[in-house]
Amino acid sequence: MRRVEHVMGFPVSLRIDDPDVPGSAADAVFGWLREADERFSPFKPGSEVSRYGRGELARQELSADLAEVLDLCAHYRTATGGAFDAWPPGRSFDPCAIVKGWSVQRAAGLLTAAGARRFCLNAGGDVVTSGGPWRVGVRHPEHADRLCAVVEVTDGAVATSARYERGDHIVDGRTGRPATGLLSLTVVAPTLTVADAVATAAFTLGADGVGWAADQDGCEVFAVDSDRRVLRTAGFPKAPGERAAAA
Template sequence: MPPNRVEHVMGLPVSLRIDDPGVPAALTDAVFASLREADERFSPFKPGSEVSRYGRGELARAGVSGDLAEVLDLCAEYRAATGGAFDAWPPGRGFDPCAVVKGWAAQRAARLLTDAGVARFCLNAGGDVVVGGGPWRVGVRHPEHADRLCAVLELTDGAVATSARYERGDHIVDARTGRPATGLLSVTVLAPTLTEADTTATAAYALGAAGVAWAAARPGCEVYAVDTERRVLRTPRFPVPV
């Protein structure tokens, strides 16, 4: 039997399927250990985490770990790219890099598999997925009906992530206004890595209707979105099977 596992990590269900034969259970253990470590170090909801300490000003920028420095650089990159719509320092709230950390942590965990030579796997972090050795068929949930899919895409190697309000309500804020983002019901991004897919999807949602074209212009990204007029907006190369 291939090593398959589901655990609750980072506040969400994470499942791993490996189809390669002979993969040791220790490698699966290492993947979930990496995710748990990321949760301990980068959760803004844990007072002793490195992220919380940085947010309270107890750590200077020069004194953070290399991993947190990478996350901070990503936060700054996407803030600049969106003109401030995406911001890990949203108005009236403390430092919260979760929109970057989830995809970054899952991609880092997936790298343990590829570095070990695993060819065919699927790591699903709360609906955001990174795969290797496909084809894999990945469903995109309908933004208004939990029991329906609005698209199914075919993915060989890469990642896909969706940002929407259906799980957590109006949790994505346009930091330029401090109010919940408007204009889109959902936006799904396909990218080479889950770091890019997840962060780009959240940033696009924060930008609202303008976010679809913005995400489509990002290198290596393909987009499937539903706006508040219930129109489907899709880049031509988004891999929906016929």
């Protein structure tokens, strides 16, 4: 089964290699992602996130889901000394860096509950897999038609934070200015909740983020810094025969 939809502002592709999984499983995945977009987008004035950001909802009035997202935001804010901040200086509350990976991982859980054992769910380049192995390409930060690496993942997730799609959109919460020091940083982790959050949080730390991400439980890291040096942890999973391209 293969299906692609545009949700949450980016293409989401789903491939399920289990022939007995019903089409309703894919319906549930995309239905949940559309729901998450409506509830947690800071760009929709009526969303729960927007209402909370404007002070219309107290913490005790929030859904359990948003409370969980807030706890994750607070965790990474503390862990990075304020570099990662869903409440950046001079800007409204924006938990997108947490919501994307968290919501897609929740969608993967729906697939597992429906009996899917071998699948790949790709949300705008961030990927969660089951079964496998699956090969996931890491895009070159300066050349859209080239890869820096190919990762082989069986049960896990891959997420990249970079400047090539949206420019300097990742802000260092300590200064309010765009994060510098890295061109891209990719994290492989057991879940996309962790991979996506750690990749973004590490990017806010600049060059120091590579070591910080490597110290997070279960995380392996591949990065290209502003001097175009390739940095990778020893356990970063390579596909057989893969060689990193020079940055």
